Amino acid sequence: MQIESLLQVFASGLLMGLLYALIAVGLSLIFGLMNVVNFAHGEFLMVAMYAVYSLWVVTLLDPVLLAPVATAFLFGVGAFAYMGVVRFAMRAKSNVSMVQIFATFGLAIFIQGVAQYFFTPDYRSITDTWLGGKTISIGGLFLPAPQLIGGLISIVLFIGLYLLMSRTDFGKALEATREDQGAVALVGINRNKVFALGWGLGAALVGAAGAVLAIFYYIYPQVGGPFALIAYVVVALGGFGSIFGALAAGIIVGLVEAFTAVLIPPSMKTIAVYSLYLAVVFIRPNGLFGRL
């Protein structure tokens, strides 16, 4: 294979990987914060895509402009999911982790049902966007414009998330809550509020990813499934709860997927991703960057 085509594969894998990382980091954040695996994470992505789609139908504004709206909307969805469902699941007297799994799993089925009712199972797509179907040529590489913008948005949001976690009181409150949720009351922090904001933040990040994805991907009620699966792999690979781990693992998954698609039939490209995942789980069960 020529060096140009190798670079081409590398670039598209990298861009897709950045998007995977953005989809997965919210899942990792929520897990790290309160040890809850959100099985409705893919549905959050789907809600974001439909939100962009609906706004586009009504306003005909470009999805790139609607991305901040979708992000803000998903913040509300995430906070509401905590306040309305997860908060009650956490009060279970016994078998709390199973109750939580089924609570978020039920939430996923509920959101899918609502989407199916209002939007029907038809595949939708947003047409005539600024970026859709366009490629940008950089140094001889042809990069799809939506993925390029998506990658940039992902990098910007990861930097923002890093600054939020390391520089702000709220970031410190998140870290403190993940260390000892029973002790934060001693400094006057309301852990329920931190949890709600954490869920909001996690969902807002996947909301931004959904807005980008809506530009070049079909929108249907089950669209979240395959992406959520990749997100679980990314989170497990990167280490549950690790933000940097989600970024690194997202990129790894994107690259592995892109290169295997060249070597073996594309329909089998996920095999390599899951093989890698299994290998990591056997060798380093806490993920590549997980805390032990």
Place this chain on the structure above:
Amino acid sequence: MRHEGINSGMSPNASTATPLLAVRGLTTAYRGLIAVSDVSIDVDQGEIVVVAGANGAGKSTLLKSVAGLERARSGAITFFGERIEAMPGHVITERGLAYVPENRRLFPGLSVSDNLRLGSYLYRKRADREAPLERVFSLFPRLKERLQQRAGTLSGGEQQMLAIGRALMTRPRLLMLDEPSQGIMPKLVDEIFAAVQSIRDTGVTILLVEQRLAESLEIANRAYVLQTGRLILSGTAAEVRDNPDVRKAYLGI
């Protein structure tokens, strides 16, 4: 509403008609067993009050109930004129009641600096954060040398200092300390007791649970003795020190 903190100009010995903290007929169960039974105590503004008793006497459960970390089965807890027995813990902290639990409950993976910073989470104004920080550094200079170190890597004594420091960052009216001398080297114990005294001298009222009764009675105004969840003795520090039963059971004289 946030209280005004410890700089509100109250003299440490100002006599108030009602006590700062009044516990009335408190009964609390811990893991299904009654740990505190019908206990009433008062803490006046500016005092150091000691709660003594053997292991399992219910001292820690008493403090946890006041701090809102354990729910009382019955009884009333009034702090600064307000009923707090049904308030969530973070609101009680906001009202000016700080609590340093027995196991300190620091955030071990965060730096000393971040632990202290979280103590002033309730305050937005720079002055409200810097003034208590200076006070903490003058009380415990070694914390200033360890600012970037993770709290979990500190020695037992340093962790206790940090826990007290973090509690002071919330600018409390009342500071409750559960066994601050436990598990730390003797030299630091004196330092902790001296610190407790100087914290009181800056106007913070202190409710102290302590196994080392002799040392704590030296700095205390009044004391209560609990036995299997019930109050068996109360009085001034001198009265409790001179009580024959206490001398025999706790002071080994």
